[in-house]
Amino acid sequence: MKKLPYDFAFGSATASVQVEGAWNEDGKLPSIWDDFCKRKGKIDNGDTVEVSVDHYHRYQEDVDLMAYIGIDHYRFSISWPRVMDESLRPNEKGIAFYTRLLEALLEKGIKPAITLYHWDLPSFLQKQGGWTNPLCAYAFEAYCKLCFSRFSRYCDMWFTMNEPLCISYVSYLWGTHAPGYHSMEKTMKAVHNINLAHGLAVRAFRDAGCKGQIGPCINASYSKPATQDPRDIEAARRDNCYKTDIFTLPVFQGHYPEEILREQKVLRNAPKGDMNIISLPVDMAGLNYYHTDYVKYADNGLGAEGVILDFPMTDMPWTITVDDFPFCIKSFSEQANGIPIYITENGCAYDDVLENDGEVHDIRRIDYLRSHINAALSTLDMGVDLKGYFVWSLLDNFEWSYGYSKRFGLIYVDYMTKRRCLKDSAFFYKEFIENAKQV
């Protein structure tokens, strides 16, 4: 194996909604995902996040498992409605949970990486329009200030908004995530307020004098044309403009793409001063990658639609496009002006089976992870300042609209008993990290 920078991070990631449970304990208020789960037909199997994998109560066991695997960074998100009440005042019991978790991590020598927003908006803010309302971005600023004041002594790595594409398009246009709307106008409002919220978090971080680094976490897709037909090439360009550049250009370069400004009144009319906040310099950037989309021309407004080409598949079912991963990382790094990059999520879902009361032979996940980690590391030779890699996910967990039907974890969870078992991929990752650190 090639020599890695001495501080290269090997981590794993989760998100509050997906693992914590304890949905109404210790003063936690409802989030839009608590509400969404109650709506008929929104989540496979009628699954809910009420108990999830009970990380809220089992965090110590989970930290011990991380330490056994040898993970040196743990990326998790803070649940906004757990730590703040409707008057934007702190909820001390919720704060105490994260303090316990942070102390447990540091005790084992694991560096925390906090995601400030991984989709659990407090329901009381959704009642005021959620991300379509700029007030939501300013409430987020207040929440970030609280997080920095309470947790920055434990954590020096912060991510602002996780996957802005999902918070806007998937939630306000395609409707498969909470709050489940189908409106382009709402989507564009959400896009802008999410970008603004990111910038407000960066500003609050600097104002609070926090040490360490802060940056966004973007699932930049860098779609490719399905064929060399000029219409498909144009479709891929449009797709990237609307799904990636709409987030990367404002944050890293201080402007929206020209053609989107021409087409979208909401963005054209956004308050002019906002861009100065959105484009405040960041220290690093997180890239979430699962697969590359291939697109062709379609007469559907956007001018592009995805096609499934003949690639191997995971159980999502998502294609496996590992050869495109280095291109994606390189493109992201270039858009981000060469700042340090972390792969903040990468992984796959398979229909894992628990055998012999404790073994999970997830060979396909090992292949997926090995090939993707090596593909990511190959970008170091291309001049990318790659600083780390996080497997999605530490544990099997609640996969949004798919409920518990998709298993992404290095650790298998029996959903009845909540018992944890290391999968073969966890042993693979352990060995991979040990070897990498020895070179």
Ligand code: GCO
């Ligand atoms: C996302 C989220 C994760 C998902 C994972 C698999 O990337 O969509 O950040 O919460 O669980 O990506 O879909």
